[in-house]
Amino acid sequence: MNKRFIRTVVVLFMIISLLGFTRLPMVQAAEKSVEQEILDILKDKDVIPQSQYEELSERAKKEAKKSKRLFSTKGWNLDVGGTLEFEYLIPDEGAGVSDTNSRFQLDKFVLKPQISSDSNGFSMWAELEANSSATQVTAFAAELKGLPLGSKLSTGLFPRFIGADRKTEAYPMLGTAMWRYEQYQIVWEGKVSPVYWGVSYGEGLPLGTKQLGEDSSYKTLRDNRNAGSKTGNEELGFKLGLAPKIGPVKIDILGYAFIGKLSTADMATLASDFPGYSSTDDTQTRYGGRVTFNAAGLTLMGEMAKLEDGTLKRDAWYGQASYKIKTGNKRYIPSIEPLVRYGVLNVDYAQTVAKTTTWDRQMTVVALITELAKNVKLKTEYYVLDEDTGGSSVDNNEILIQIQYKF
Numbered sequence: 001m002n003k004r005f006i007r008t009v010v011v012l013f014m015i016i017s018l019l020g021f022t023r024l025p026m027v028q029a030a031e032k033s034v035e036q037e038i039l040d041i042l043k044d045k046d047v048i049p050q051s052q053y054e055e056l057s058e059r060a061k062k063e064a065k066k067s068k069r070l071f072s073t074k075g076w077n078l079d080v081g082g083t084l085e086f087e088y089l090i091p092d093e094g095a096g097v098s099d100t101n102s103r104f105q106l107d108k109f110v111l112k113p114q115i116s117s118d119s120n121g122f123s124m125w126a127e128l129e130a131n132s133s134a135t136q137v138t139a140f141a142a143e144l145k146g147l148p149l150g151s152k153l154s155t156g157l158f159p160r161f162i163g164a165d166r167k168t169e170a171y172p173m174l175g176t177a178m179w180r181y182e183q184y185q186i187v188w189e190g191k192v193s194p195v196y197w198g199v200s201y202g203e204g205l206p207l208g209t210k211q212l213g214e215d216s217s218y219k220t221l222r223d224n225r226n227a228g229s230k231t232g233n234e235e236l237g238f239k240l241g242l243a244p245k246i247g248p249v250k251i252d253i254l255g256y257a258f259i260g261k262l263s264t265a266d267m268a269t270l271a272s273d274f275p276g277y278s279s280t281d282d283t284q285t286r287y288g289g290r291v292t293f294n295a296a297g298l299t300l301m302g303e304m305a306k307l308e309d310g311t312l313k314r315d316a317w318y319g320q321a322s323y324k325i326k327t328g329n330k331r332y333i334p335s336i337e338p339l340v341r342y343g344v345l346n347v348d349y350a351q352t353v354a355k356t357t358t359w360d361r362q363m364t365v366v367a368l369i370t371e372l373a374k375n376v377k378l379k380t381e382y383y384v385l386d387e388d389t390g391g392s393s394v395d396n397n398e399i400l401i402q403i404q405y406k407f
Contacts, residue, residue, distance in 0.1 A: 036061075080111065082109070082406070085404045087169070087403070088401045089215070094395030098216050105132055106132050111128045123143050124143070126139070138157075142155055147190070159181060159183075160179045160200070161187055161189060167367075170383055171212075177222050177316055181222075181225040182226070191243075194244040199237070199238055205225070205226050206265060207222075213400075220361065233262060235258055235260035238257050239254060239256040255288075258285065261283065262309060266282075274355065275358075288304050288306060289303070291303075297323055297324040300319075302320070315345075318344070322338065334373070345363075359388055361385070362385075363384070364383070365381060365384075
């Protein structure tokens with residue numbers, strides 16, 4: 001089938017869906033349990049005071065949470081969650097695209113068991129992921145909550161503690177470069193509203209390469225997954241944030257920094273992927289910030305960061321806007337959310353056509369996230385990828401249509 005025709009159909013679907021659903025009534029209220037509705041009635045009729053209402057509401061929430069657990073005995077609970085993502089990819093037909101065929105593919109199937117205690121705040125969880133190339137434990141942690149200053153202690157294999165709610169399947173380029181992947185680490189983080197903070201000590205993330213879309217072509221430099229490699233480049237991380245809530249408006253302001261050292265393998269990666277690179281400087285730093293604004297279904301988010309590896313410097317930023325429209329139908333298509341994101345990744349190095357890690361990049365994502373039913377989403381995403389190659393341009397835009405089911 002002609003790819004231009006397919007792209008046209010996808011774009012028309014997104015436009016028609018958006019125009020159609022914006023005409024439906026908007027409902028912002030969250031679904032409540034029967035117990036909570038009874039408590040609301042009693043409070044409205046002044047049968048119970050505010051203090052008792054708050055106490056009973058909290059107890060009702062805890063009981064509702066317990067009722068959803070898979071198994072519970074003697075103060076210990078077992079929950080199992082997971083995610084299934086199945087998608088259809090329409091890549092561009094550029095000469096450098098590794099596979100120009102449109103295709104169905106399994107993105108991932110994840111099972112997440114969790115064991116928790118009612119008495120001491122201790123829990124353990126793991127994520128077992130199967131995809132088209134491997135089945136492995138991608139993340140796990142042991143956590144102790146209820147510590148002073150509203151804090152918790154976590155240790156295990158999981159990403160840096162600054163990941164954003166990107167909403168789309170596609171990551172921001174900054175996310176792929178810096179906070180997407182897992183490492184062994186120990187983290188102490190907490191919140192005394194509206195301030196939150198965190199400190200981490202980890203094994204460090206080795207340098208590697210990764211494509212920005214789904215097709216494995218034109219890769220850029222990124223911090224790679226580290227599931228136990230003793231690289232000798234341990235990392236310290238810090239974050240400090242402010243998350244006030246002013247009526248219906250939520251604001252989140254975050255600053256962060258990560259300090260480590262390049263390993264011998266990292267130095268070899270730089271020498272291989274950046275022609276003429278020969279520095280012996282082994283310092284490695286990442287620092288940046290993010291601001292998120294949320295009100296009445298509108299979410300605005302912006303993030304910027306600087307990344308330094310030896311004498312190689314990169315900077316990245318993106319801005320994202322989305323608007324969640326609730327239809328009022330709780331059973332079928334309860335909401336849709338149009339989204340647009342624009343991001344930039346700059347590499348302070350001489351561009352070489354043959355070395356894609358030296359390229360400056362811009363990425364635009366236009367998406368429509370349709371909630372088909374509870375826990376089921378249809379994500380329709382269009383990626384416009386632009387590269388400054390130091391030579392001729394490349395064609396590697398993509399369309400992705402994904403069904404995501406969470407349980």
